[in-house]
Amino acid sequence: MPTSETKIQPPIAAKKPTKLEKHGDVRVDNYFWLNDRENSEVIDYLKKENDYNDKMMAHTKKFQENLFEEMKSRIKEDDSSVPYKLNGYWYLTRYEKGKDYPIYSRKKETLEAQEEILFDCNKEAEGHSYFRLVGLSISPDNKLAAYGVDTVSRRKYTIRIKNLETGEIYPETIETTTGGSTWAADSKTLFYTKKDEETLRSDRIYRHVLGTSVTEDVEVFNEIDDTFSTFVYKTKSRKYLVIGSSSTLTSEYRILRADNPTGEFQIFQPRIRGVEYGIAHYNTDFYVLTNADKATNFKLMKVSEENTIKENWKDLIPHRDSVLLEDVEIFKDYLVISERDNGLNKINIKRWDGTADYYLPFDNETYTAYVSTNPDFDTKTLRYSYNSLTTPNSVIDFNMETKEKEVKKEQEVLGGKFDKNDYTSERVWATAQDGTLVPMSLVYRKGIKKDSNNPVLQYGYGSYGSTIDPYFSTVRLSLLDRGFIYAIAHIRGSEYLGRSWYDDGKLLKKKNTFTDFIDCSKFLIEQEYTSAHHLYAMGGSAGGLLMGAIVNMAPELYNGVVASVPFVDVVSTMLDDSIPLTTGEYDEWGNPNEEEYYTYMKSYSPYDNVAVEAVQKYPNMLVTTGLHDSQVQYWEPAKWVAKLRELKVDDNLLLLHTNMEAGHGGASGRFEALKEVAEEYAFLLDLESIKE
Template sequence: MIKNLHKFLLIAPLIAGCNQNPSKMNQPYQWPENISTPTVEKKAKEFLMHGDKRVDEYYWLNERENPKVIDYLKAENAYVDTMMSGTKELQEKLFQEMKGRIKEKDESVPVMTNGYFYYNKYDEGKQYPIFCRKKESLDAPEEIMFDQNKMAEGHKYYSIGIIRISDNNELAAFTTDHVSRRLYNLQIKNLTTGEVYPETIPNVEGGSVVWAADNKTMFYILQDTTTLLGYQVYRHTLGTDPGNDVLMYEEKDDRYYLDIERTRSRKYVTIVSNMNEASTEYRLLDASNPTGAFKVFEPRKMDFQYHIDHAADGKFYILTDWDAPNFRVMTSEDGKTGKENWKELIPARKDVYIADFNTFKNHLVLTEVKDAMRQIRVINQTSKKDEYIAFDEKVYTAGQSSNPESNTDILRIVYTSMTTPYTVIDYNMDTKEKTVKKQTEVIGYKKEEYETDRIWATARDGVKVPVTLLYKKGMKKDGANPLLLMAYGSYGNSIFPGFNSTVISLVDRGFIYAIAHVRGGQEMGRTWYDNGHLLKKKNTFYDFIDCGEFLVKENYTNSKHLYANGGSAGGLLMGAVLNLAPELWNGVVAEVPFVDVITTMSDASIPLTTGEYKEWGNPADSSEYFYMKSYSPYDNVEAKNYPNILVTTGLHDSQVQYFEPAKWVAKLREFNKSKNIILFKTNMDAGHGGASGRFESLREDALIYAFLLALEGRAN
């Protein structure tokens, strides 16, 4: 139930399944027989709202500290191990394949900021990155700021949320999470002496820390340990007791998320209050006056968003949906921040969504979205001429990379497609010259063996929905291909076509991999989102089903070989389509799925609930309550023939609590009329994002792929 998009970094040897013995292919996997599924005690709990009574017989599974709950989760894990025992060798083979594609000793492209080149590197066999820098020149001695491998010793899970460097380059504020609950500890390290100072501030937002210009003052966001909402901004002075930190701002409306930023000019610290895709409010403080008061840039109001930056030219640049659903860019002078002073710089367009912008000394750079593709537009601020950076492939994704310095004509971008690994490029905005700085090395991968394509499915209301495909060259549209269709479709988050080396293990074994760019994201502009949330949320589910049926109709696959996958809010999508069209799929994988919509959205103490009202609805509103109830996966489970299902979760998940999928699986098993398999796997040491190490997470992928391959009779 949170905006959660997984990032794919390094990946890739093709010890492919194409060399398997044909006599062993497509033989049905023999699930172990006479194995009883774990039993779950029923304890009826009634909920009454708007005169409507709901009975939840598995509600007690939310008792995290109850030994019976832990025993049940362990029993489910043991059941998965037993049922998947025949795929043990396959899982190990898949893991080694995916791990083998990764260049284990690797290094990121250095980024220059404030006199230092910053980069991270991985050592052979190590799970975590090492964060480094070099002063002024890449030939300078290497400084290791943080070795996460050493820091993670003794921890089953370890995550560094953010590293923020002071203006004088001497201090690093950093956040760490050892539980995967996304409650971080904030500490400070002296990069000259190596000393980590004794003051530790617990329960902070992992990515929201900013230095003031005096090199001794920091601002951070404190989280509510129950709801996990960041709600207070504090000022901390180096060397002082955190108990004496000064409260600078408290967000009283729990529908808003908080963030802290430093403007591109480095002149201002900003506090951002944001209600998802609905309302924004910025507050400004001069970074050289950290004890001053934050002042509102432009007051918030509903259905009015704006995102600001202060550029080196002394102007504010504003990306806003004010009278512009697909956003436009405006400017205002320093000291004149009110909306009445804004002047339009880049007008809005109906068919192009402006997603982001960046300012340089001579150029303005926009990230724009059209037809489910992300493109880069460069505008010369002097001549006013603009252009889109051109690439050769038909379907791709291009975006701005890290560009902390504005006094340059070099734009760093990242480029990828379903067949092209992530590529870092320096683009000269004057000469138009592209310089490839690095392309992720995917060991054993041969691009010429694969193809990608974009097709358009027609939804039941006539809307064209884009679908991006990846398949092995020579694929035949004979209806017999296994096909994995994935989607997200929530929060306005868009899934753009990009390289994912893990999925090569499926494609090499004959799978087509497909992304359905369904409504609820913003792949086709703001209206794509508006027509896929709140009281139009069902369009997301219908789009996905219609894409699946289109792929069958067009002979890419058939329902005996069609599979679906989604995580988090995409897991809700999986739950909904299971109820709406169970016969369409041979198997469905739901990762950390948000499936108990009404109960969760009715409980403001559950993490992040109130901030999601504009996405799903507020059950206190009767119309929104009954609409949510009409699609909530848990509430709509009924006696029918469900397909094969694999559900995953993490015990410490802070975004979708483990008990949602736990209850859902118990109810699915109770009502399922088919003999298909329903499996439920809990990572007892992780949360929403799964395992923290770069290799351990591949074991989770290996389990999912082995499940799909077993259903295809390819488990040998």
């Protein structure tokens, strides 16, 4: 591995002090100038960092190629999804050998019918370094498809309409959208969501009539509160069009009969700050999943479609202190409820007539189970998915009447070497500094003993109530088979242990997320799963913020850290309401225009706290970003690395890799993305002196 004695010198970013003042507090940002992707000096600096990264990792290039081929070899290249039926057609997504992108197709009535190709994204992607097709929406008469395309990775989708009978792409081109759209019952009227050109906030819903100019489209809703975003969809019953508005803490819906597209949307229940609700339609009623009336873990309520105001909502499934009600799926004869109890997924099935009420049986303590695609309303079959840290994903059709299940597909792990019996998983509980027990899911090859020499990769996220479930990964096998233990820390800020688990890791309690992760690390070391010489941490986006915080707070615990698209310049970003997503994030992080939140945010913001003690050693670090990222702007990790280079007092690796063609999700092709994982894994394995 290259060291400081190697002649390769890292690029040093120019210091151009910018004074930033708020609430009488002055911050000096020497690298503020990197916030300009049109500046050739900025692009030059990013390219120099890429060149430095290439040179420092040059000795691993062959290993990266081998890792890539190894990970690719486990993937079934000519794979296909399990078909689902909707409105008389079976829909499926498949891949062909050697190709990066999906092919969307359908078959009429039976799976034996001739395949009809809707979109071959491999052809669509030709000539583009990035390509993504989203929001495929079929008209009720099955003749048209609306879809969104992004070729920049900025998540600004252009909606087009295709005639599925003739193959013609209509001239309508609707730009700067979310990519999603929904048809009215007439198969001529399309509703879609526009994004603000600068902030990329989804703020307006429009109505487009087939065959007319896009300039004639009618704005049917404008979300003027810049902390909210809006979206439009159709209920599973197909009776109603729904416009939703949501912020982190509050939601509101408007409804309109799908057979009356020029009518006026009616408010379902006006927004009340702190009240979240979601709606599903069945017969003449709506079912409301909500946290109203202090139902922290949510409850299910019912209301007539004739008068949907909150005063008329009636409890159907009451609130439970220990069980998080996550979602419901409605069928003609059954109600299916997705819950989380003590961190574990549960699926409850009830008949509307009360003659059946039971849970699907799961017998692991580190599994993931979730209700899958179920667009068919009049069916007794529930489709769900199941996997665990050691068990590949299965798609299962379950007969809710007979309780018989059929595994429609089990993920194949190719290469001939995988046997799930070679691996074991467990759930352990670390004690946080405030006494709270924090769960972790671990997976490793059988036979590994507790030994402080074991390499461990600890992964975390811990924001937005987003839970990282213990899921199976073919890619992860490349670490496990080389002796790594993989740990998912279910820290506060997620909803792993219910809604209060999320509330205890946000706003003025955000630091719990970071200290939980650190206390999990200490547990792994104390229990001799590993030692600080062999412990590694990884996280992306808000999980990258986590990485930035832990290397400031407890750098001595980690030998290496991978921070992907990290959100590390918290204060400056949250003060800039022109940046995509900022205003909608106030309920997650706080609004730094208020001094209390500003002060708290500044106390943990990774960029503002680099080497805050003036002298600090940092672990070996690989930082990745995308030039076109719309969620975490590239300049956050770029500035962070520049400041780390200036202030850290060690010879450990510090690498920045900017994908000059991609955004937040990285490369768009299914195999191209593996190259980025191979780079991250080679970085970690090289630190363990594992060369092959």
